[in-house]
Amino acid sequence: MKKVMIIGAGPAGLFAAYKLAGKCDVTILDKGFPVEKRHCPSPENCNRKCALCAKLYGEGGAGTFSDGKVIFSTEIGSTLNDVEGVGLKKNHGLVDEVEKIFEKYNVHAGNVTKDMQRKIKKLEEKCTKAGMRFVHTSLAHVGTDRLVELITSFRDGLKSRGVGFVSRADVRDIRKLENGMFLAETEKESYMADKVIVAPGRVGAKWLEGIVKETGMDFTYNPMDLGVRVEVKRCITDKVTALTRDMKFIIQTPTYKDYVRTFCTCPGGKVARETHDGYNLVNGHSEKGDPYENTNFAFLVTIPFTKPMANGNEYARQIAREIRELAGDKPILQRLGDLRGGHRSKKEHVSGYVVKPSLEDVTFGDIGLALPYRILTDIIEGLQKLNRIMPGVNNDDTLLYAPEAKFHALRIKNSDGYLQTSIQGIYVAGDGAGLSRGIVGAAACGILAAEGILKELE
Numbered sequence: 001m002k003k004v005m006i007i008g009a010g011p012a013g014l015f016a017a018y019k020l021a022g023k024c025d026v027t028i029l030d031k032g033f034p035v036e037k038r039h040c041p042s043p044e045n046c047n048r049k050c051a052l053c054a055k056l057y058g059e060g061g062a063g064t065f066s067d068g069k070v071i072f073s074t075e076i077g078s079t080l081n082d083v084e085g086v087g088l089k090k091n092h093g094l095v096d097e098v099e100k101i102f103e104k105y106n107v108h109a110g111n112v113t114k115d116m117q118r119k120i121k122k123l124e125e126k127c128t129k130a131g132m133r134f135v136h137t138s139l140a141h142v143g144t145d146r147l148v149e150l151i152t153s154f155r156d157g158l159k160s161r162g163v164g165f166v167s168r169a170d171v172r173d174i175r176k177l178e179n180g181m182f183l184a185e186t187e188k189e190s191y192m193a194d195k196v197i198v199a200p201g202r203v204g205a206k207w208l209e210g211i212v213k214e215t216g217m218d219f220t221y222n223p224m225d226l227g228v229r230v231e232v233k234r235c236i237t238d239k240v241t242a243l244t245r246d247m248k249f250i251i252q253t254p255t256y257k258d259y260v261r262t263f264c265t266c267p268g269g270k271v272a273r274e275t276h277d278g279y280n281l282v283n284g285h286s287e288k289g290d291p292y293e294n295t296n297f298a299f300l301v302t303i304p305f306t307k308p309m310a311n312g313n314e315y316a317r318q319i320a321r322e323i324r325e326l327a328g329d330k331p332i333l334q335r336l337g338d339l340r341g342g343h344r345s346k347k348e349h350v351s352g353y354v355v356k357p358s359l360e361d362v363t364f365g366d367i368g369l370a371l372p373y374r375i376l377t378d379i380i381e382g383l384q385k386l387n388r389i390m391p392g393v394n395n396d397d398t399l400l401y402a403p404e405a406k407f408h409a410l411r412i413k414n415s416d417g418y419l420q421t422s423i424q425g426i427y428v429a430g431d432g433a434g435l436s437r438g439i440v441g442a443a444a445c446g447i448l449a450a451e452g453i454l455k456e457l458e
């Protein structure tokens with residue numbers, strides 16, 4: 001059997017292994033721990049002392065402690081529609097396949113009744129009239145609290161089909177040898193394979209960028225996605241989230257004609273903090289049953305960068321680093337009313353807030369000092385437009401957390417419609433390769449790369 005090495009045990013790596021198991025000799029290398037050993041020592045109040053963040057690294061990847069919204073969409077969380085040689089039809093097939101695999105693990109998309117269909121149509125019409133777009137998606141919600149169990153059973157299923165897992169394997173380098181095989185080196189060991197799938201997620205995007213530039217793989221830059229996480233009382237979003245849990249609005253702003261979109265909505269959830277090397281981000285998660293009183297969602301401005309700085313990610317990272325300095329190594333929280341009024345928010349006023357912050361490990365401050373004028377203008381104008389569909393979202397009491405950013409990394413060009421890079425034998429998949437931004441999108445990439453390998457090996 002030919003050997004396939006997969007770097008990264010997130011959704012992209014796991015679904016690639018699912019497709020290859022039994023047909024190839026598959027080994028997954030991951031920098032983090034096995035899923036049952038992934039314990040964050042301070043889940044509510046990150047102490048930033050961990051050498052490796054248990055929430056982001058390890059079996060299941062960032063998906064393990066995600067919100068567990070499994071969105072079966074070709075448009076949301078995926079770029080495969082636009083990838084040369086893939087396109088919408090192929091992507092549909094991949095998403096369907098991902099859905100069928102999830103169903104085997106008892107993860108099913110919710111039913112859309114006739115009444116809901118009618119309401120969705122009405123909402124779409126209302127959005128069109130307000131000059132924005134509403135994208136309905138089919139979705140299953142696993143919930144942060146059930147993900148560990150799901151990933152353990154997925155991993156065990158793969159093991160029983162012969163897939164090898166190596167934890168604490170931090171791959172530093174990948175080299176193509178003269179005999180056409182590949183050598184991956186960690187600090188301690190080397191691993192050989194006939195084909196490699198590199199799926200290191202967003203946490204590994206910087207490392208992969210180094211490999212791409214060193215080996216001369218072809219790539220383009222993805223647009224930058226930067227903004228805030230918005231938190232409101234649940235009653236403001238309930239009508240919409242009852243129709244589609246992860247509401248997707250795409251809004252063009254009047255001043256800059258940029259696009260702002262809602263992303264990763266967590267009804268009844270909490271805002272979460274993500275700690276990265278040199279900067280912090282905010283994110284969101286929710287538990288099964290949506291026990292909390294607020295809804296939070298990402299509100300992101302998408303801007304493609306061109307020249308001379310084509311790398312919008314680096315620009316956003318730089319801003320995130322500065323926010324870390326500004327806010328004393330914490331995310332910044334500000335009431336929308338304070339932002340519009342031109343003054344910082346203060347912790348001592350929190351008892352009077354209508355919306356109580358669900359993330360406490362923050363600095364109450366001024367987002368006006370943190371984000372560039374254009375991004376702030378887009379956010380303020382975007383919320384004004386969204387208020388026409390969701391009255392109350394633009395209230396003074398709305399909370400904004402910064403920075404929220406999605407780093408899509410370099411988009412590595414594929415040479416065959418199966419995510420094979422310009423270095424024959426190396427495939428890429430998932431968020432780290434700039435191809436996805438969600439569990440299903442990453443999983444679809446994994447399946448596609450695996451299909452490419454199987455086709456080559458035939």
Ligand SMILES: Cc1cc2nc3c(=O)[nH]c(=O)nc-3n(C[C@H](O)[C@H](O)[C@H](O)COP(=O)(O)OP(=O)(O)OC[C@H]3O[C@@H](n4cnc5c(N)ncnc54)[C@H](O)[C@@H]3O)c2cc1C
Binds near residue numbers: 012057272274
């Ligand atoms: C808090 C949070 C909430 C989220 N909520 C949702 C949600 O509800 N729905 C949704 O669809 N998406 C959600 N996401 C996004 C989703 O988790 C990611 O899109 C998805 O996990 C990406 O999959 P991936 O396989 O590409 O990468 P990842 O899941 O990031 O996995 C990459 C793996 O590669 C490993 N790795 C990295 N570098 C190396 C290296 N050099 N050597 C060896 N191993 C390496 C890492 O340890 C990691 O385990 C959320 C993310 C976060 C952080």
